[in-house]
Amino acid sequence: MDTEILRPYPAALDKAAEILRGGGLVAIPTETVYGLAANAHDAAACAGIFRAKGRPQDNPLIIHISDTEMLYASVKRVPELALRLAKAFWSGPLTMIFEKSDAIPDTVSGRLDTVAVRMPRCAPALELIGRCGFPLAAPSANLSGSPSPTSAQHVFSDLNGRIPLIIDGGECVTGVESTVICFENGGRSVRILRPGAVTAEMLSEYADVTVDENVFQKPAEDVKVISPGVKYRHYSPRAEIIIVECEDERGLADFLNGIKEKGVYAVLYGDERGVELPRIDYGVTAEERAHNLFAALRKTDELGASRAYVRCPEKTGIGAAVYNRLLRAAAFKVIKL
Numbered sequence: 624m625d626t627e628i629l630r631p632y633p634a635a636l637d638k639a640a641e642i643l644r645g646g647g648l649v650a651i652p653t654e655t656v657y658g659l660a661a662n663a664h665d666a667a668a669c670a671g672i673f674r675a676k677g678r679p680q681d682n683p684l685i686i687h688i689s690d691t692e693m694l695y696a697s698v699k700r701v702p703e704l705a706l707r708l709a710k711a712f713w714s715g716p717l718t719m720i721f722e723k724s725d726a727i728p729d730t731v732s733g734r735l736d737t738v739a740v741r742m743p744r745c746a747p748a749l750e751l752i753g754r755c756g757f758p759l760a761a762p763s764a765n766l767s768g769s770p771s772p773t774s775a776q777h778v779f780s781d782l783n784g785r786i787p788l789i790i791d792g793g794e795c796v797t798g799v800e801s802t803v804i805c806f807e808n809g810g811r812s813v814r815i816l817r818p819g820a821v822t823a824e825m826l827s828e829y830a831d832v833t834v835d836e837n838v839f840q841k842p843a844e845d846v847k848v849i850s851p852g853v854k855y856r857h858y859s860p861r862a863e864i865i866i867v868e869c870e871d872e873r874g875l876a877d878f879l880n881g882i883k884e885k886g887v888y889a890v891l892y893g894d895e896r897g898v899e900l901p902r903i904d905y906g907v908t909a910e911e912r913a914h915n916l917f918a919a920l921r922k923t924d925e926l927g928a929s930r931a932y933v934r935c936p937e938k939t940g941i942g943a944a945v946y947n948r949l950l951r952a953a954a955f956k957v958i959k960l
């Protein structure tokens with residue numbers, strides 16, 4: 624199969640809608656990362672997502688909607704708090720978990736009774752969902768395990784030949800996947816299962832917020848996790864990734880300058896001085912680091928790196944999302960200087 628890349632002009636969105644109506648797959652831009660979309664009501668189409676990505680069957684998909692009617696059709700009940708959060712953060716990078724309705728096949732939910740829903744803040748995605756008239760199930764459009772795609776080129780390099788069409792909306796604005804939350808205490812408080820650009824600090828203006836213990840630690844082998852996705856090796860390039868936490872930049876430079884092997888890179892903020900290793904800079908601000916993280920991880924492979932030391936991001940605000948992804952890319956290897 625040839626994989627076509629088209630800019631999101633009306634004719635391209637028509638073509639995408641036609642493929643999706645016929646049970647096919649299309650990679651679409653969103654504000655977080657690129658998604659690999661299928662009709663969320665069509666179990667066979669959604670099974671195609673798992674095949675194309677090599678995704679484990681028990682890792683459920685997020686469904687993307689363009690209006691609240693689609694929400695009501697997909698879930699059993701909408702807690703009052705969910706409505707307030709939708710008003711505050713939709714369209715945007717917040718995924719909420721609800722009890723699923725019968726319209727959502729088990730393939731989408733990974734056989735859970737729940738379904739994850741969000742409304743993307745991306746005009747071509749909203750336009751396409753509206754044209755289809757059904758929600759789109761769309762996990763990240765990468766091969767399972769590899770860094771998420773934040774450009775059409777990233778999608779192409781992972782899925783060329785496996786899908787017919789990529790809609791190229793340019794670089795994703797945010798760069799890390801959505802915040803995933805579930806409701807607790809009868810819908811009065813929320814638990815963050817995956818941090819994203821809608822931060823714990825932002826959510827705490829609306830509800831009591833708990834950050835799930837698996838956000839910053841490796842889930843124990845024998846424990847049943849709420850969000851199956853957190854179990855898997857994730858976001859990893861071929862290079863070995865090691866996070867370096869440092870108090871001061873001088874100490875960081877001294878540590879890195881002690882490494883003399885070839886093929887080793889430093890992934891830094893960009894304003895550090897005196898580092899001799901070849902470097903990939905991923906951003907001076909927390910937002911820039913979120914935007915560039917996955918491209919930087921992919922870059923280590925393009926450069927043929929055997930190992931990369933990544934300067935630890937901050938752990939609050941959107942930095943929590945970056946740290947969460949990096950921990951998994953690094954298989955939880957952290958050096959504290």
Ligand code: AMP
Pocket residue numbers: 682683684685720732735737738739761762763800803816817849850851852853
């Ligand atoms: P991806 O779409 O590749 O960004 O991954 C979707 C993430 O949402 C994974 O971490 C899933 O485990 C999580 N997720 C999706 N649906 C549910 C659900 N019903 N309950 C809990 N977590 C979910």
Ligand code: MG
Pocket residue numbers: 762763771
């Ligand atoms: Mg993913």
